[in-house]
Amino acid sequence: MKLIIAIIQDQDLFLLREDLTKNNFRMTKLSSSGGFLKAGNSTLLIGVEDERVDECLKIIEDDCKAREADSSLLNITMQTDAYMPYPVEITIGGATVFIVDVEEHIRF
Numbered sequence: 830m831k832l833i834i835a836i837i838q839d840q841d842l843f844l845l846r847e848d849l850t851k852n853n854f855r856m857t858k859l860s861s862s863g864g865f866l867k868a869g870n871s872t873l874l875i876g877v878e879d880e881r882v883d884e885c886l887k888i889i890e891d892d893c894k895a896r897e898a899d900s901s902l903l904n905i906t907m908q909t910d911a912y913m914p915y916p917v918e919i920t921i922g923g924a925t926v927f928i929v930d931v932e933e934h935i936r937f
Contacts (some may be wrong), residue, residue, distance in 0.1 A: 830876060830877065830878055830879065830930075830931040830934050831876075831877050831878075831879060831882050831928050831929065831930060831931060832874060832875070832876055832877075832928070832929040832930075832931050833873075833874075833875040833876075833877055833882070833885055833886070833889075833926060833927070833928055833929075834872060834873070834874060834875075834926065834927040834928075834929065835872070835873045835875065835889050835893075835924050835925070835926045836861065836870055836871075836872050836924065836925040836926075837870065837871055837872075837873065837889075837893045837923075837924045838869075838870060838871075838893070838923075839869040839870060839871055841892055841893045841894075841924070842858070842871045844892045845873070845888070845889065845892040845893060846858070846873075848888050848891075848892055849873075849875065849885070849888055852884065852885075852888060854875055854877065854881075854885055854888075855875070855876060856873045856874060856875045857873070857874045858871050858872070858873055859871070859872040859873075859874065860872075876931065876934065882928065886926065889924050889926060890924070893923055893924035894923065895923035
């Protein structure tokens with residue numbers, strides 16, 4: 830058995846949870862936030878049998894697509910007395926996934 834830890838954007842959560850549930854994957858959702866944009870994320874803990882790991886990863890990949898967005902970051906390299914917002918195009922979305930071996934699984 831494996832534990833899949835998937836960190837996803839909140840806007841991808843609804844579709845992903847629907848698809849995982851439809852395919853009989855059980856999950857626990859934890860609210861989290863990103864360090865760079867301080868945007869809302871969700872962390873899903875998904876217990877998966879070894880033979881179904883690829884199926885679960887395919888669902889995550891299909892539902893959590895990266896996309897471009899504009900962000901107003903402060904450009905701290907400017908030589909002025911005040912900080913000015915500087916629009917930057919960034920990539921958001923997608924998923925960061927960790928797969929961990931589970932030594933023992935107990936269900937009460």
